[in-house]
Amino acid sequence: MTKLPLKVQVAIRDQWDKDDCVLQNTLKKLREVIGVEIVVDPEWQLLFAELDTAYNDKAQFVADVVSCVFEWANALVYLAEKEDYSDWAEKLLDKAKGRIRLYLEVGxxxxxxxxxxxERASFVIELCKPPIPNAFSLQDMLTKQLLQCFEKKTLPVTPAHRPAAQPGDEWADVEVDTETGKPAVVERTPVSRGPLEPPSRAQWDVIPEMSTLPRPDELLLKPPYHLTVTSSNSRFVEVQCSHSPTLQFLAEYLKKWCKTNTQDSRKPPSVEVKLYQSAFGLGLNYDRLTLESEARWNIYTATPMLVLSLVEGTLGYQPVRSEDGRWVFRRDVELRKGR
Incomplete structure (x- = not known):
């Protein structure tokens, strides 16, 4: 993990962590006006690793982050106090469910x-490289963006949004709704594929410079994608995958079609489907999915059959090998997602 320079650490201490600094006072005011908890906990090391080279003055990096959060909080206070935006404020409180959380990423x-x-029931600010707008322009910009946050935005599937067709790429893209962030597979046309062949390689390669690589959540959107399905018993299935949208698609599909456990008075799903966030990168990125049924209920089990069908028959992953209770897949053609 990137070690923060002393100048950055001091700036975080003085401009962010101090209880009586300008930002914390503004967040306290926002909490009082809206009446719910405000949670902002930046991943400083990851943000700095992404923006380090853009700042000659490293302390300015912290100042810009603080400015964005400060003006976001001011904009929320303005909208919450303004009678004209009461409907918007009510919608915010309904969606926030007792806590307003803000994530910081780099766009x-x-x-x-x-x-x-x-998906995260939270706001997300995408930071940018300097220079950022001045305080007046920034607050005006964020206020307008906040007012549009809850409007449904759909990315139309048109030729302009699709890359040129590639040989053997008849599988549909994984498209993601810009509001929900939920992927879906569209216009599938299954085709037969030959056995996987490893790409031709030179006798040796050079390890790339770390500074030239994108961050992990972006790097893993490019093929090849690796996926494993493991099932040790009839109550538990685990899927690990390097492609987060694949796991999101599987989770959404399985949750949609899962039966209710009618023998439990709470009427929960018969199989619990859970996604797990990756420990690497910025943003919401998953690398693990589990299916589990409770042992005390004997009417339903969690088997890998539907998962295997979706992985190979719908998403176009190719089997590499299988052994007792473990299946390994790979996909070499990119699955794209909408913005």
């Missing part, structure tokens, strides 16, 4: 962007 735009993540 590709030239200006900061704030959006609402349905």
């Amino acid at each position: 590709k735009r030239s200006e900061p962007l704030v959006e609402w993540s349905e």
